[in-house]
Amino acid sequence: MSFWDSIKAPLDISTNGQEIDSLFLYITAWNVFFFLLVITGLFWFSYRYSAKRNKKADYTYGNTKKQLLATLAIGAAVFFAIDLNITRMSNDDMLGKFWNFPGDEEDTIKVEVLAQQWMWNFRYAGADGVFNTEDDILTNHELHIPVGKKVEFRVTSKDVIHSFYLPNARLKVDAMPGRISRLWFEPTQTGTFDIACAEMCGTHHYLMQGKMIVHSQEEYLAWLGEAQTVANYANDNENIDNFWGWKWETNK
Amino acid sequence: MTYAHGKHAEPKTFLSKYIFSFDHKVIAKQFLWYGIFFLLIGGLMALMIRWTLAYPGEAFPVIGNWLFPETGGVIPPDTYSMLFTLHGTIMIFYAITPILIGAFGNYCIPLMIGARDMAFPTLNMLSFHLAALSGLILLSSLFFPLGGAAGGWTSYPTLSTLVGSPGIGQTLWCMAIFVLGASSTMGAVNYITTIISFRAPGMGYFDMPLTVWGLWLTAILNAIFIPVLGAGVMLLIFDRVFGTTFFLAGAAATSGTGDPILFQHVFWIFGHPEVYILILPAWGIVSDFLSFFARKPAFGAKATALAMTTISVLSTLVYGHHMFTTQMSPLLTQSFMTLTMTISIPSAILFANWLGTIYKGSIRFTSPMLFSLGVVFVFGLGGLTGLYLGTVSTDLYLHDTYFVVGHFHYTMAASVLLGGFAAIYFWFPKMFGRMMNETMAKVHFWGTMIGLNGVFFGMMVVGHAGMHRRLYNPFVYEFLQKLIPINTFITYSAFVMGFAQLPFLWNFFHSLVKGKVAESNPWEVGTLEWTLPSPPVNYNFEEIPVVQCGPHEFGNPNLPEGKDFQYQTEKLVEA
Numbered sequence: 164m165s166f167w168d169s170i171k172a173p174l175d176i177s178t179n180g181q182e183i184d185s186l187f188l189y190i191t192a193w194n195v196f197f198f199l200l201v202i203t204g205l206f207w208f209s210y211r212y213s214a215k216r217n218k219k220a221d222y223t224y225g226n227t228k229k230q231l232l233a234t235l236a237i238g239a240a241v242f243f244a245i246d247l248n249i250t251r252m253s254n255d256d257m258l259g260k261f262w263n264f265p266g267d268e269e270d271t272i273k274v275e276v277l278a279q280q281w282m283w284n285f286r287y288a289g290a291d292g293v294f295n296t297e298d299d300i301l302t303n304h305e306l307h308i309p310v311g312k313k314v315e316f317r318v319t320s321k322d323v324i325h326s327f328y329l330p331n332a333r334l335k336v337d338a339m340p341g342r343i344s345r346l347w348f349e350p351t352q353t354g355t356f357d358i359a360c361a362e363m364c365g366t367h368h369y370l371m372q373g374k375m376i377v378h379s380q381e382e383y384l385a386w387l388g389e390a391q392t393v394a395n396y397a398n399d400n401e402n403i404d405n406f407w408g409w410k411w412e413t414n415k
Numbered sequence: 416m417t418y419a420h421g422k423h424a425e426p427k428t429f430l431s432k433y434i435f436s437f438d439h440k441v442i443a444k445q446f447l448w449y450g451i452f453f454l455l456i457g458g459l460m461a462l463m464i465r466w467t468l469a470y471p472g473e474a475f476p477v478i479g480n481w482l483f484p485e486t487g488g489v490i491p492p493d494t495y496s497m498l499f500t501l502h503g504t505i506m507i508f509y510a511i512t513p514i515l516i517g518a519f520g521n522y523c524i525p526l527m528i529g530a531r532d533m534a535f536p537t538l539n540m541l542s543f544h545l546a547a548l549s550g551l552i553l554l555s556s557l558f559f560p561l562g563g564a565a566g567g568w569t570s571y572p573t574l575s576t577l578v579g580s581p582g583i584g585q586t587l588w589c590m591a592i593f594v595l596g597a598s599s600t601m602g603a604v605n606y607i608t609t610i611i612s613f614r615a616p617g618m619g620y621f622d623m624p625l626t627v628w629g630l631w632l633t634a635i636l637n638a639i640f641i642p643v644l645g646a647g648v649m650l651l652i653f654d655r656v657f658g659t660t661f662f663l664a665g666a667a668a669t670s671g672t673g674d675p676i677l678f679q680h681v682f683w684i685f686g687h688p689e690v691y692i693l694i695l696p697a698w699g700i701v702s703d704f705l706s707f708f709a710r711k712p713a714f715g716a717k718a719t720a721l722a723m724t725t726i727s728v729l730s731t732l733v734y735g736h737h738m739f740t741t742q743m744s745p746l747l748t749q750s751f752m753t754l755t756m757t758i759s760i761p762s763a764i765l766f767a768n769w770l771g772t773i774y775k776g777s778i779r780f781t782s783p784m785l786f787s788l789g790v791v792f793v794f795g796l797g798g799l800t801g802l803y804l805g806t807v808s809t810d811l812y813l814h815d816t817y818f819v820v821g822h823f824h825y826t827m828a829a830s831v832l833l834g835g836f837a838a839i840y841f842w843f844p845k846m847f848g849r850m851m852n853e854t855m856a857k858v859h860f861w862g863t864m865i866g867l868n869g870v871f872f873g874m875m876v877v878g879h880a881g882m883h884r885r886l887y888n889p890f891v892y893e894f895l896q897k898l899i900p901i902n903t904f905i906t907y908s909a910f911v912m913g914f915a916q917l918p919f920l921w922n923f924f925h926s927l928v929k930g931k932v933a934e935s936n937p938w939e940v941g942t943l944e945w946t947l948p949s950p951p952v953n954y955n956f957e958e959i960p961v962v963q964c965g966p967h968e969f970g971n972p973n974l975p976e977g978k979d980f981q982y983q984t985e986k987l988v989e990a
Contacts, residue, residue: 164897172812173881173894183812187803187879194799201795204770205788212709214777220711220970220979221775234718234767238760246756249806254749256808262745280579319665323574324675326740326815330881330894333812337740339675340573341664344742357894361740361815361883363567365579366493369886 176356176377177332177348182256184333189252193245261334264347264414265313271347272308275408276318278325278338280364281371286408290391295408297400300390306375307390309383310353316346317411326362329375335361343409350377425953437536439521440951444846445543446517447839449550451923453509460502462913465870467495469906471888492887496565497557497584499885503568504588506828507693508595509550514835515696516599516637517546520606520630522842526944527624529615529962531954534608538601545598549591556587564588567885569682572662572675576654586655589648596645599637606634615943617962621717622983624942624966628720629699632727633692640688640731647681676741683734691730693827694794697834698723698765701787703966704837705769707940708784709776710979712967715768722761722768729758739810748807755805762798766791777970777979781938782856786837789864790830793871797825800875818878824871833863836919843923844937848950849930855922862915869908877901941982942966960984 175181211217265271275294277284285306289298308314318327320338328335332348358373378386399405426432436442466475467490474480474488483490490498521539525532533539556563561582566575575585610631614623623631653659654673661673706713713719735743735751769791778784800822803809813819836859843851877898882889889895889902936945943960944951964987969980973988981988 169897170876170880170901172879183808186806187809187812190802190806190809194802198795198799201766201770202792204774205791208770208773208776209778209780209788212773212776212778214710214779217775217777220709220777222970222972223712223714223775230715230771231718234715234722234764234771235760237767238722238763241763242757242760246759246802247753249802250749250753250756253752253806253808257748258745261808261811321665323579324571328815328883330812335740335811335814336742339664339741341672341674342676357892359883359892362571363496363885364574366496366565366887368496369492369888369891372891 172333173330173357174352175331175333176350176352176354177329177334178351179256179260179348180331180333182260186249186252186256190249197241264345265315267413269313271313271315273315273411274306274308274317275411276316276327276338277321277407278318278327278360278364278371279321280323281360281367283327283358283360283371283373284407287387287390288411289394294411295406297398298391298394299398299408300387300394301398301405302390304373306358306373307383307386308350308375308377309380310350310377311380313347313349317409318344318346321407323364324362325360325364325371328359328361329356330359331356331375337362343412345414353377353379353382435540437532437540438953439525439533439536439539440846440955442539442543443518443520443522446513446521446546447846449543449546450510450512450514450518453505453513453550457502457505457510458913458916460498460505462909463490464495464498464502465906465909466490467887468889469903471890493562493565495887496567496885497563500564500567500570500588501553501557504553504564504592507568507689508592509553511693511827511831511835512599513546515693515831515838516630516633517543517602519626519696519700519835519838519842520602520634522846523624523626523944524606524609524630525613526845526947526951526955527627527942527966528610528613528618529943529956529960530609530613531956531959533605534613535605538605542598542601542605545594545601549595549598552587552594553591556584556591559583559587569679569686570648570651571682572651572654572678573664575651576662578663586652589652589655592648593645593652596641596648599641600645603634603637603641606630607638610634615960615962618983621720622962622965624699625702625713625716625719625723626696626699628723629695629697629702632723633695636688636692636695636727636730640685640692643681644685644689647678647685650681651678676738679738679741680734683737684731686737687734688727688730690823690827691727693831694834695723695727697790697831700834700838700841701790702765702769702772703942704783704787704841705772705791706967706969707938708779708781708787709773710779710969711772711776712965712969713768714771714774715764716965716967718764719768722764725761726758729754729761733758733805736805736810739807740814752805752807756802759798759802766795781840782851782853782860783837783841783938785857785860786833786840789833789860790837792864793825793829793833793867796872797822797827797830800825812881813878815884816878817874817882817884820884821871821874821876821878824867824874829867829871832867836860836863839923841938842944843926844933845944845947845949845951847927847930848933849926850933850937851926851930852922855918859915859919859922862918863912866908866910866912866915870905870912873901873905873908877905939980941968941980941985943983946982946984963987 275286285302287300318338325338336344336346356375360371479488563584650661733755933949
C-alpha cells in the first residue's frame with residue numbers, strides 16, 4: 164500500500180459522502196493558500212530582516228487609521244469571500260441532503276438502534292411493519308441493509324452517551340439516553356463495513372464495534388426472510404427487555 | 416499609592432517567605448513550580464497513551480513493570496481511560512493554567528503596570544493554596560478503589576454519573592475541579608481589579624503591554640465562565656452523591672428525569688471560552704515579544720488589543736459547535752457555524768499585525784523570539800484547521816476523531832506551551848536574577864518544534880482517515896489497520912518531543928544556581944519591570960513610576976546614537 168493510500172479516508176459508499184469530501188477539499192485549498200501566505204511572510208521576513216542583514220529597524224507605528232482599516236479589510240475579505248461561502252455550502256448540504264429526511268411516502272429501510280455498553284442492538288419492524296411488536300427482527304453487532312435504497316435510523320442509548328459512527332458514509336450521530344436522534348443515508352456499494360462508537364463510553368469503548376453488511380437487493384430479501392423466520396420462533400416474547408423499541412415517528 | 420506608609424517588613428522565616436507569602440512574585444514562582452510539576456506528570460501520561468497506540472499489548476518501557484505489575488508492564492484498558500482523562504485535565508487545569516495565568520499573570524501584572532503588589536494579596540495567597548489543595552485531591556483520587564476519573568476530561572454524563580463511573584475517583588475529580596475553579600476565580604477577580612485600579616499614573620489601557628491585555632481579557636473570561644463550570648460539576652456531584660437526576664435520562668433515570676445534554680451545554684458554555692482563556696495570555700506575550708525582538712513598535716498594537724477583545728466576546732457565543740452531533744436544530748447549527756466563522760476576522764487581524772511587526776524589523780533570534788515565531792507557525796495551523804470543525808457537514812465526519820485532537824493540541828497545547836516557554840526564557844532573568852543558557856534553549860526549541868508537528872499533524876492525518884478518539888486499541892477496526900505505521904510515527908515524534916524537554920529541565924535548574932548573573936535589563940526592553948533590578952526587591956517599586964510612553968518604543972530615529980529603545984518612564988523623544 165502506498166503512503167498516500169494508507170492515509171486516505173475510508174471508502175465512501177454513500178450517495179452524499181462526496182459532499183463532505185469535496186467541502187473538505189475546498190476548505191483545504193483555502194487553508195493551504197493562507198498558511199503558505201503566513202509562513203512565507205514568517206520565513207522571508209525572518210531571513211530578510213534578521214539583525215545580521217538589517218541593522219536598523221524601521222520606525223513605523225501601526226496605529227494610523229489607514230493601517231487599522233487595512234487590517235480590518237483583510238479580516239472582512241476573509242470572512243465574506245471564504246467563510247460565508249463555506250457556511251453557505253455546508254448549509255445547503257445539511258438542509259438539502261443530510262437533514263433532508265425521506266418523506267413518509269418513500270419506501271425506505273427503517274432501523275431502530277439501541278446503543279449500550281458495549282454493543283449495538285438493531286431492530287427491524289418485521290412482517291407487520293410496526294415497531295416494538297413480537298415479530299420484530301432483532302440483531303446485535305450486525306446491521307443488514309440493501310444497496311441502492313435509503314436507510315433511516317432512529318438512535319438512542321440505554322446507559323451512557325454513545326455515538327453511532329459510520330466511517331464509510333462519513334456520518335455520525337450521538338446516541339443519547341432519553342433522546343432519539345435521526346440519521347439516514349443510501350449505500351451505493353455492497354460489502355462489509357465497520358460501525359464504530361465515536362463517543363467515549365467506558366473502559367471497553369474501543370470494543371464497541373459493529374458490522375454493516377450491505378447486500379444486493381436479492382440477497383437482502385433472502386436475509387430478511389430468513390431473519391423473519393428466526394424471529395418468529397426464537398424471539399423470547401416473555402422477556403420484557405426484548406421490547407426496547409418504540410413507535411416509529413415519521414419525519415415531518 | 417496609599418500603602419507607601421504601611422509597608423510590611425520583609426518576611427524572614429521560611430514559612431512566611433516561601434509558603435504563606437503575600438508577595439505576588441513568590442506566589443508566581445509557587446505557581447510556576449506547581450505548573451512544571453504537573454506538566455511533567457501530564458507529559459508522562461501522554462507518552463504512556465502514545466505507547467499504547469503504537470504498541471498495543473506491549474509493556475511500557477523502563478517504568479512499566481513498576482507501575483503495572485499485575486499485567487507485566489502493559490497498560491490495562493481501564494488505566495488507559497484514566498490516563499487520557501487525567502492527561503487532559505492536568506494539562507489544561509494544572510499545567511497550562513498555572514504557568515501562563517498563575518505564574519506569569521501574577522508575576523507580570525503588577526510589575527508591568529507599575530504596582531507594588533496585587534490588589535488583594537491575601538486572596539492571592541489563598542488562590543495558590545486552594546490550587547495546591549485541588550492538586551492533592553486530584554492526585555489522591557488515583558489511590559482509591561477503582562482508581563481516578565476515567566470519563567474523559569469533558570466527563571459527559573451519564574458516563575460520569577454512577578451509571579458509568581461507580582468509583583469515588585470521579586467524585587474527587589469533580590471536587591478537585593470545583594476547588595480549582597474557586598482558586599481561578601479568586602485569581603481572576605484579583606487580576607481584573609489590579610489592572611483597573613493599580614496602573615501607574617500616566618498608563619492608559621492602550622499603554623499597557625499586550626501581555627497585560629491578554630492576561631486581563633483572560634481574567635475577565637475566567638471570572639465569568641469558571642463559575643459556570645463550577646455549577647456544572649457541583650450538579651454532577653449532586654447526581655453522584657445525593658441521588659438527584661439533573662443529568663440522568665431514559666432507562667438510567669430511576670426517579671424523575673433530567674437530561675445528559677444539559678451538562679454538555681453547561682460544560683461548553685464554559686469550555687469554549689476556556690480555549691481562549693488559555694490562548695489569550697500567549698497571544699499577548701507573543702505580540703509583545705515579536706515587537707521587542709524585531710526592535711520595532713508593535714504593528715497596530717491597538718488593533719491587536721481590540722482584536723483580542725473581539726475574540727473574547729465572540730468566544731462566548733460559539734460553544735454550540737462542540738455539540739453538532741447531538742443533533743441540535745438546524746437553526747442553531749447555522750447560527751453557531753456562522754458565529755464561529757466570524758472569529759476568523761479578528762484572527763486574520765492578529766496574523767496581519769504579527770507579520771507587520773516583524774516586517775522591516777531588525778530581528779534578534781533569542782530564545783523568547785524563536786518560541787514566539789513558533790507560536791505564529793503552530794497557531795496558523797491550529798486556527799485554520801478549526802474551519803473544518805466549525806463547518807457542520809465536515810464536522811459530521813470529523814467530530815470525535817483524532818482530527819479534533821490534533822486541532823486542539825495545535826491551538827491549546829502547542830501554541831500555549833510555546834508561548835509559555837517563551838515567557839519562561841524571557842522573564843527567568845527577572846524572576847531569578849540569572850540568565851538561562853541560549854544554546855540549550857535553541858536545542859529545546861527545535862526538538863520541541865519537530866516533535867510537536869510530527870505528533871499533532873500526524874493526529875490530524877489519522878483523524879481524517881477516520882480514526883476516532885479515546886480508543887485503547889484502534890486496530891480492532893478493519894478500516895484503521897492501515898494506520899498502524901503512521902501511529903507508530905506519531906509515537907516516535909511524541910518521544911522526540913518528550914526528550915526535547917530534558918535540555919529545558921537541565922537548563923532551568925542549572926541556571927537557577929549556576930546561570931550567568933543577569934543585568935537589570937538583559938533584553939533591552941522598555942517595559943516597567945526592566946527598570947527594576949533583577950530580581951526586583953520587596954514591593955517592587957521604591958517610587959511608583961510615571962508612565963510617559965507606550966511599551967513598544969523601539970528604533971525611534973530621534974534616539975541618541977547607540978540606543979534603540981526607551982523606557983516607558985521616559986518621555987517620547989521627538990526631533
